[in-house]
Amino acid sequence: MLVKTQVKYIQSLGQKKFRDATNQFVAEGSKIINELLVSPNVETTALFATASWIARHGTEIGSLPNDIVHEIKESTFNSISQLKTPGEVLGVFKKPEFGGIDVRKSICLMLDEIQDPGNLGSIIRTADWFHIQKIFCSKGCADAFNPKVIQASMGSIARVEVIVGDLESLLNEFHDVPAYAAVLEGANIFQLEPIDSGFIIIGNESKGIRSELLGRRIEKITIPGGGHAESLNAAIAAGIFMALLVGRSQ
Amino acid sequence: MLVKTQVKYIQSLGQKKFRDATNQFVAEGSKIINELLVSPNVETTALFATASWIARHGTEIGSLPNDIVHEIKESTFNSISQLKTPGEVLGVFKKPEFGGIDVRKSICLMLDEIQDPGNLGSIIRTADWFHIQKIFCSKGCADAFNPKVIQASMGSIARVEVIVGDLESLLNEFHDVPAYAAVLEGANIFQLEPIDSGFIIIGNESKGIRSELLGRRIEKITIPGGGHAESLNAAIAAGIFMALLVGRSQ
Known part of the structure; x- marks a missing residue:
């Protein structure tokens, strides 16, 4: 289920001022999401995915608290996706943090x-x-x-x-x-x-x-x-x- | 002036099947148009530009027959442009022809x-x-x-x-x-x-x-x-x- 406030929040992150204010960003597509989920530099805030995607990605999402993984229908992606052909997963992440290099x-x-x-x-x-x-x-x-x-x-x-x-x-x-x-x-x-x-x-x-x-x-x-x-x-x-x-x- | 048939024709060239059928294509933006106009490989079919653009590009359009250069208002570009920020010139060209290379x-x-x-x-x-x-x-x-x-x-x-x-x-x-x-x-x-x-x-x-x-x-x-x-x-x-x-x- 996707509630109105979630849709609004995700849409707001399409704008730089909201990304800056919240320190968060949105990513879409299985390949990118998989990389972000396993990155030690990136914290996941919320994940929206189809039941089928969730079933196939137990390993990647295993360590995430239950309340940040949201199962939604494929048709629902139209309201939150920025892609022409919405995928089956969308995530909200904190901007990455890095150890300094010289x-x-x-x-x-x-x-x-x-x-x-x-x-x-x-x-x-x-x-x-x-x-x-x-x-x-x-x-x-x-x-x-x-x-x-x-x-x-x-x-x-x-x-x-x-x-x-x-x-x-x-x-x-x-x-x-x-x-x-x-x-x-x-x-x-x-x-x-x-x-x-x-x-x-x-x-x-x-x-x-x-x-x-x-x-x-x-x-x-x-x-x-x-x-x-x-x-x-x-x-x-x-x-x-x-x-x-x-x-x-x- | 831009007549309805011209608008329709230009819009149709957004589709591959019409480009293939007519052997023509559309280009926009002064930099690209200038290059196409002076190319020996490309023939210009029609040019739509603002009065100001035409005034500034006498050299490039000098050799074109008058009836293929059409002066149109800047606001008119919205109906034919594929760009987010329409420029002040759009051209229809025949696909280029090349001498063979080995x-x-x-x-x-x-x-x-x-x-x-x-x-x-x-x-x-x-x-x-x-x-x-x-x-x-x-x-x-x-x-x-x-x-x-x-x-x-x-x-x-x-x-x-x-x-x-x-x-x-x-x-x-x-x-x-x-x-x-x-x-x-x-x-x-x-x-x-x-x-x-x-x-x-x-x-x-x-x-x-x-x-x-x-x-x-x-x-x-x-x-x-x-x-x-x-x-x-x-x-x-x-x-x-x-x-x-x-x-x-x-």
Whole structure:
């Protein structure tokens, strides 16, 4: 059974201000939910699933208190789902909490105004693939807990910490940490060696990285292509940067 | 002025069967339209734009017959646009025509059931960046002339030929051409040399490449990551394959 207040609550979490106020977010789909349920970083607040899903997922939900698992009918998902084809499970979770990593000894991403939720989710997923554990987002980025970002991140939001802040202050604070910025005219990325620490900076989908961030001590790097497209999609550029600067040492 | 039959016609091109029947497609947004207008491969059928857009784009529309440029009011775009925030120009174009390239001497992509239009568009754009001129799509792929694919391809559809066909037959026909398939368990891509001809095969978002395509003579290649994500997004994997196998020789 799903009561009106629950429907309203879940719908409200579609908005950033309610996610921020409650520190919670919504995820959908069996694959993502399974990852969030077993993550040590994420606490489950409520789970809404069909009887059949619940029967098949005894292991994952075994440790949850009974009163947070709600059996609902498949047809009921229409009122709470943000997906075109609602699945058979939806969860409300507290935003993940992470133990700190040493930024000076790690590779972190900095995203400057990545506004497309699909791009942001895809970048989080790719970071997780290459074991990058921290992403700093400028205030103009899409919200990492937006349902579309959660869908595209495929559960990686439970393993990659996303922090929103002022990138300029951060670059000042860590002025001794190397920083590599994806730009259209810079050093050839194919001629660089893999790195083991530093910031990889990716800019906005149409405007690139804001000029105030491109200080002199930042290495400007380009992916030469030889073709005719004006630019690469921001998530693709981020993926290629991660592959070449981080993954290549695999 | 926009008449009812025009509205109906443009709306009908939102559906694949009408695009196939008329051999036409719709594109929106000044950046993409500008690229299509100047492309030698694409013929413009009709252009709908605000007076202000027309005034600013004399060069691009100079060679078009007067009767295919239609001045319409900004408010009118709501009835024909597929975008959330309609722009000030929309065009109807004939699908591009390409001179043939020698498949045996080129690098081509093969996409097996790439269903997400954003992924397909992004792959077309990335192919264009790395000067890959031909993409073979299985019948289960999204339609390359779907408005969402066109938006994500950012005009690259005018420069990259997309052909739909049976990939198995194609691999049989070109059995002497090397083929590299993106899989989760295969040779380490970072240890390969760049290639100058062959097929790069990318599989479906959740199922990967169908087993019937993964014959023995295909090289199975993996992007090792070292992290915890189960897989990479298909467009990101395609981007990394193109960068490492094609772009690296830049």
